[in-house]
Amino acid sequence: MIAVLGECVADGFTGADGEAGRGELGLRVLPGGGPANTAVALARLGTPTRFLGRVSGDVFGALFRDRLTSSGVDLSAAVEAAEPSTLSVAALDDDGGAAYTFYAGGTADWQWSAEELDPARLGPATCLHTGSLALVREPGRAAVEEFARRAAARATVSVDPNVRPSLAAREDYQVERWCRWADVLKLSDDDLRFLMPGASVERACDTWHAAGARLVVVTRGAAGALVSLDGERAEVRAPRVEVVDTVGAGDSFTAGLLHDLGARGLLGGRLDGLDLETAVAAASFAARVSALTCSVAGANPPWAQALATVR
Secondary structure: OEEOOOOOEEEEEEOOOOOOOOOOEEEEEEEEEEHHHHHHHHHHOOOOOEEEOEEEHHHHHHHHHHHHHHOEOOOOOEEEEOOOOEEEEEEEOOOOEEEEEEEEOOHHHOOOOOOOHHHHHHHHOEEEEEHHHHOOOOOHHHHHHHHHHHHHOOEEEEEEEEOOOOOOOOHHHEEEEEOOOOOOOEEOOOOOOOHHHOOOOOHHHHHHHHHHHEEEEOOOOHHHHEEEEEEEEEEEEOOOOOOOOOOOOOHHHHHHHHHHHHHOOOOOOOOOOHHHHHHHHHHHHHHHHHHHHHOOOOOOOOOOOHHOOOO
């Protein structure tokens, strides 16, 4: 089992189907949030998945619960939160990339307390994935980080910074500190440029390896991904698909990577049995999952049977 700790976000897309009157803005609202997207993708791939989130009781919270449970995600460890859901409004460019505006003040996702994140909430999971805004937003960030640090004593830990410059500053993303207890660090090339401006990808990977992370994967959109295992590196190509948008692509990549590593029996420790060839195979599988997510609107990751259509 893999546990995913983080947020659910209601993604509102501008320019949605349907006509808005003069002076109005049409929005199509879909359930999202990086960690929730990863949990959905993992479950659809066939990995038993537990979502640790603070889910609101509002109309968006009902949307989140339906999406997660219908995908097979276990919500028994989620918190029923009194605060409202986080909302983001995404505007898509001509290439399907999204620019987000967040409405996140006082919302449910960030209010974690140490009491809510008792170590028992991890359950039987052999891996914990977290990151995105959960590790940087007050007031809950310290509780989330401490939970992940303690989970590392018996589970593989994966982190995706998934940076949001409009909501957090560079100094809020304490990646080197997180690497002291994280085994897997997955991030995009945009994340890397924000976190270490001017640094080469090789220098960045070596910095994070020295801090403690064994496996670093940098996704590069249509250019594929770079896999770095203790300083040994290889590139992975991205399958060709017709891109509708890139929403949730990175989250699905993370799910594909962890699913494949779990299927190989490599989760539950410090990835001691992992070699570069196997890491590349896992990243190649992840790229297929990500490509299929790009071929449909919104963060709608594929079910396992759909993967046969992409090579």
